[in-house]
Amino acid sequence: QVQLVESGGGVVQPGRSLRLSCAASGFTFSSYGMHWVRQAPGKGLEWVAVIWYDGSNKYYADSVKGRFTISRDNSKNTLYLQMNSLRAEDTAVYYCARDRSVGATLDAFDIWGQGTMVTVSS
Amino acid sequence: VIWMTQSPSLLSASTGDRVTISCRMSQGISSYLAWYQQKPGKAPELLIYAASTLQSGVPSRFSGSGSGTDFTLTISCLQSEDFATYYCQQYYSFPWTFGQGTKVEIK
Numbered sequence: 001q002v003q004l005v006e007s008g009g010g011v012v013q014p015g016r017s018l019r020l021s022c023a024a025s026g027f028t029f030s031s032y033g034m035h036w037v038r039q040a041p042g043k044g045l046e047w048v049a050v051i052w053y054d055g056s057n058k059y060y061a062d063s064v065k066g067r068f069t070i071s072r073d074n075s076k077n078t079l080y081l082q083m084n085s086l087r088a089e090d091t092a093v094y095y096c097a098r099d100r101s102v103g104a105t106l107d108a109f110d111i112w113g114q115g116t117m118v119t120v121s122s
Numbered sequence: 123v124i125w126m127t128q129s130p131s132l133l134s135a136s137t138g139d140r141v142t143i144s145c146r147m148s149q150g151i152s153s154y155l156a157w158y159q160q161k162p163g164k165a166p167e168l169l170i171y172a173a174s175t176l177q178s179g180v181p182s183r184f185s186g187s188g189s190g191t192d193f194t195l196t197i198s199c200l201q202s203e204d205f206a207t208y209y210c211q212q213y214y215s216f217p218w219t220f221g222q223g224t225k226v227e228i229k
Contacts, residue, residue: 035218037166045158045166045209047218059216062123095165106213108156110177112165 002026002111004096009116012086022079022096022113030054030074033099033106036081038092039115048094049081053103064090086120093117124148124212128221134229139200143224145210147191154214157186157195160223161206169208170195200226 008020022034036048049060049070058070069082079096094116097109125148135141145155153173158166168177170186173193183198197204205228210221 044223045160045211045220047211047220050216050218061217100168100171108168108171108211108213109158109166110168110171112167115165 004098004111004113006094006096006113006116009094009118011119011121013122014087014120016086017082017084018086018118020081020083020094020096020116020118022081024077024079024098027098027111029072029077031102033101033104034070034072034079035097035099035109036070036079037095037097037109037112038090039095040089040092043092046092050099050106051079083118086118088120091118091120123217124151124215124219126210126212126219126221128210128224130224131222133224133226135200135226136229137200137202141197141200141226143195143208143210143226145188145193145195145221147193147212150190151212151214153189154212155186155188155193156211156213157184158209158211159204159206160209166209197226 003025005023012018035050051058051070067085071080096113098111100110101107127146129144155173157170160166169180174186185196187194207223207225209223
């Protein structure tokens with residue numbers, strides 16, 4: 001069964017850090033690009049970051065550039081999002097999502113996790 | 123940044139209706155467009171990619187069309203399970219961007 005399971009969310013004070021994880025199963029994780037997408041309460045979807053299947057390339061939304069770092073451990077089938085200098089506006093449900101295409105061709109997101117909530121508040 | 127205008131933001135319809143949702147880009151994106159459905163408290167699900175290709179397992183009453191700057195999602199005969207929020211998304215250039223969403227509610 002193809003599955004993504006996020007963890008690591010919680011309540012954190014502004015300026016602090018948090019690391020999210022996304023455990024993949026049921027497919028060859030090392031063959032797919034992976035993304036983080038977030039959704040603030042009652043709002044729409046916002047793409048956050050992408051990492052190539054082999055970790056060779058990474059891109060970020062301007063809103064998180066310089067504060068967030070996407071990474072992966074293909075030996076553990078796990079995707080990460082290190083979030084530093086958190087702000088109130090980072091409060092959202094964070095989803096990991098799989099790119100539909102194998103390899104370096106980026107595509108739509110065909111598999112999503114259930115999401116993990118991050119609340120930034122003092 | 124490619125800006126997306128999705129309309130309408132709210133659509134009231136009845137079971138059996140044919141509904142269309144529009145997504146307009148600030149610049150051409152060829153066919154690098156996807157449509158997602160999201161129900162409350164759930165993750166989005168991919169419906170259509172490459173503007174008009176139906177994702178495996180998605181009912182054939184869903185269809186997509188368009189290329190360049192103007193795209194449409196059509197639900198030919200609305201079912202009760204289709205009441206949800208729909209998003210378009212471009213994956214032509216970074217940053218990937220989503221439309222603002224269209225909530226399809228029961229009239």
